[in-house]
Every structure is written in structure tokens, then in C-alpha cells.
Amino acid sequence: MKKVYFLQTCDTCRRILKEVNLDGFERQEIKSNPISVNQLEEMYALSGSYEALFNKRAKLYKAMDLKNQDLSEADYRQYLLDEYTFLKRPVFIVDNSIFIGNSKKEIEKLKEKIG
Template sequence: MNKIYYLSNCNTCTRIINELNLPKGFQLQDIKTEPITKSQIEEMRALTDSYENLFSKRARLYKKLGLKDKALSEEDYKNYILEHYTFLKRPVVLFNNQIFIGNSKKTVEAAKLAIHE
């Protein structure tokens, strides 16, 4: 399944989605209005090394809850992402069993190349 997990009110996500020039058949899921399910996060995890890769340490709640001072386990990362959408590093692009996480220039370029090969 070709899918993007994003926030519709995030300018960076919107810019990246426009930049990717998506072909038909892509599903878009606004994680604020349609929260991520356990099976969805497990599907993402299967395509990457860890839940930590999917976790945003830039989230305001990360600092507010004092998580940066705690040693978080893989299960902790998973639960925090499921608990609040802000903890997912965005956007997450799933394309042909590949995953592209976040908004770094390198990641966006890699996603673009994969989608338009």
C-alpha cells in the first residue's frame, strides 16, 4: 500500500506532499483527525530499524513531559506514538514496501526518486 501519514495543518508536510507530485493511488492519512492504529505503527516498524526512528524528539511534548531525561524502551516509543500524534516524525511515506521518515532534504529526495523511477 502506498500511503502518507502527515498533518494537514503542517506547512512542511503540505510542501513535501506537493513536492513529491504523487501518482494516483496514494492514500493520505491526517494523523490528527484519523489517529494511527497499533497495526499501522507495527507495519511502519517492520520497514525500519526501530520505533525510535519513527519518534519525533522535536515534539514539544517530548520536552514538556521530561522524556529527554528518561531512558525510553522500544515499547515506550511505540506507546507514546500511539498515545499522541505529535510523537510521530512526519511525514511518513510508505511506497512499495519502502519507508521514508521525516522531512530532511535527503529523505524527501530519496522518496521522490523511489516514487518516480
């Protein structure tokens, strides 16, 4: 399976999607088509943590003052389901591997994986 979760309005996501060979990838734009509980559970199974999927640079994270709260995995899960901006983007799933976020290192690992 090859899938990518992204945000169409995000310049970084658009740049990465142009940079990566997306042949055979199912694409899901998370604002118009939010992630489901099953999709989040699948990402969790591959990443091992809801916190790893959570975008701590989201404007809403600061606006809700979440950085000063002690969040549990259950809290991260609920915020991810409630608000699309909390998903660290883009998220690529290739077979049984997950690549989360836009760091150079993560994108290089993704490119290596898909060849």
C-alpha cells in the same frame, strides 16, 4: 502500496505534499484519523525501530521531559500510539520502503523511488 501519514496543520508536511507526486497514494491525516496499532506495526516492520519513527522535536517531548528519561522501544511505541504529535512526519510508505521525516535527503530518496 503507496501511503502517506501527515499532519494537515504542519507547514512542512503541506510543502512536501505539494512537492511530491502523490498519484496513487492513500493519504491519512493523523490528527483526525490517528494511526492504528496495525499501522504502527507495519511502520515498525519497515523501519526496524520505534525510535526512528519518534519525533524528538515535538513540543510535548520537551514538556514531558522525555529527553532526560531512558526510553525503551516499548516506551516509544506507547507514546506513538498515545499522541499523534510524536510521529516524525511525514511518513511515506512505497511498496516495501519507508521514508520517515522531512530531511532533504529523505525526500530526495522518496522522489527517486516514486520517479
